[in-house]
Amino acid sequence: MQPYPKNSLSRAWTDRRIAAYIEPLRVLIVDDNLNGAEALAAYLSLDPMECRISLSGAQAIEMATAWVPDVIVMDISMPELNGLEATHALRRDLRTGSIVIIAFTALDEAEVLRHLLHTSFDGYCQKGQSPGVLIALIDSFGRQRPIG
Numbered sequence: 001m002q003p004y005p006k007n008s009l010s011r012a013w014t015d016r017r018i019a020a021y022i023e024p025l026r027v028l029i030v031d032d033n034l035n036g037a038e039a040l041a042a043y044l045s046l047d048p049m050e051c052r053i054s055l056s057g058a059q060a061i062e063m064a065t066a067w068v069p070d071v072i073v074m075d076i077s078m079p080e081l082n083g084l085e086a087t088h089a090l091r092r093d094l095r096t097g098s099i100v101i102i103a104f105t106a107l108d109e110a111e112v113l114r115h116l117l118h119t120s121f122d123g124y125c126q127k128g129q130s131p132g133v134l135i136a137l138i139d140s141f142g143r144q145r146p147i148g
Helices: 034-045 057-067 083-092 109-116 131-140
Strands: 010-012 025-030 049-054 071-075 100-105 123-126
Touching: 010 131, 025 034, 025 057, 034 049, 034 131, 049 057, 057 071, 057 083, 071 083, 083 100, 100 109, 100 131, 109 123, 123 131
Parallel strands: 025 049, 025 071, 071 100, 100 123
Antiparallel strands: 010 123
C-alpha cells in the first residue's frame, strides 16, 4: 500500500485486488439515499463502470450474491441492516468474500479509522468529494484498464 497523507479523503488499508480484467468494471452502489446513489452511478458509468444500486444492506447481500460485482461501494449508516453488518455477511459467503468493499461515508477520517479500520472493509471514501476521488481509490485496488 502506498502512504496516504494525514486527513486524506479516501484510503485503502488492505491488499485485496480487483479480480476482473475486463471492462466495464461491475460496481454495486449501496446507499439508502436513492438520489445520491443514482448520481454516483451516472458518474461512474462514464468511466466506464457498469453500476447497479441497492437501497439497503439486506438487498445488497441478495444482489451481490446473484450478480457478483467487482467492487461494492457501501454506505455505513443505513436503517435495519447497516453497511458494517452487510459487509460482515458478504465476507462470510464464498461467492462474495473476495469482493473489494469500500466504505462510502460522511464520517470524518478519525471516526472512520476508529470504527472501521479493523473491520471487513478494504478502504473508505468520504462522501461529498469529487467522484474522481472514488475512482482513484477503485483504481488503487488494481483495476485493469484497456490499452489505447
